[in-house]
Amino acid sequence: MTFKAKLFQTAQKNKSLVCLGLDPDPQLMPKIGVFEFNKAIIDATSDLVCAYKPNLAFYEALGIDGLVALQKTVTHIAGKVPVIGDAKRGDIGNTAKAYAKALFDVFGFDAATVNPYMGFDTIEPFLSYKDKAVFVLCRTSNPGAADFQDLPCSSAKTGHAPQRLYKVVAEKAQEWNKADNVGLVVGATYPEELLEVRQLCPHMTLLIPGIGAQGGSLDLAVRHGADATGQGAIFASSRQILYASQGSDFDQAAREATDKMRQQINNILSNRSAG
Secondary structure, three states, X not given: OOHHHHHXXXXXXXXXXXXXXXXXXXXXXXXXXXXXXXXXXXXXXXOOOOEEEEXXXXXXXXXXXXXHHHHXXXXXXXXXXXXXXXXXXOOOHHHHHHHHHHHHHHOOOOEEEEOOOOOHHHHHHHHOOOXXXXXXXXXXXXXXXXXXXXXXXXXXXXXXXXXXXXXXXXXXXXHHOOOOOEEEEEOOOOHHHHHHHHHHOOOOOEEEOOEOOOOEOHHHHHHHHOOOOOOOEEEEEOHHHHOOOOOOOHHHHHHHHHHHHHHHHHHHHHHHHHO
């Protein structure tokens, strides 16, 4: 089964477009192991999310023990909910092939985030895994995104009229999406740009971070990011859910925070449809 099919099936079953970022921070976690923390969070929320998204940096920062915890986490999730490896890899040739193998064959992620700065060469090895998905960084949620992503570029589709770089990335990603396994990362912190990308790519899956701790509007993200069917978007939240409580009830608090976000998204979609 492809990533997109798994995502749709899980979203329908759980009535959810919530993607929970599993980003363990020992300074915020209760005094238990990373895998034990993740397992408790997963067991408490797996019926309320459409995907999980571990950010590899948090595990790499913990050394070998962190990578072991990551592998155990992905294995624990396997078969329940799609898992996106948030690695933002971007290299060429054999290095890109090795990154794809590590993320898809070794760790077993269903999808991965990829940086397209070096062009199609960085994406191609990932696309050879037809049942997996690649989320290409397009308009990211960070303040410094404008340094490059807003730069005017020529575009063949607009007769070489200047167009911002993130739109060119979106157009290229559509060209690469021959197996329907390419999506885009577009931050909720830039709602107007999110709307523009959705209009450019009406059928592509968007991974939308920046909700919660980064201050993105959930209402605008849902209204601008979901496709015409009310699907095609994954709304990611990490710290706001993971650390809803730092006490012994952390897993139950995470469940309540996840369900609250799930219901908010569904209400916004319902109101959008009615309107």
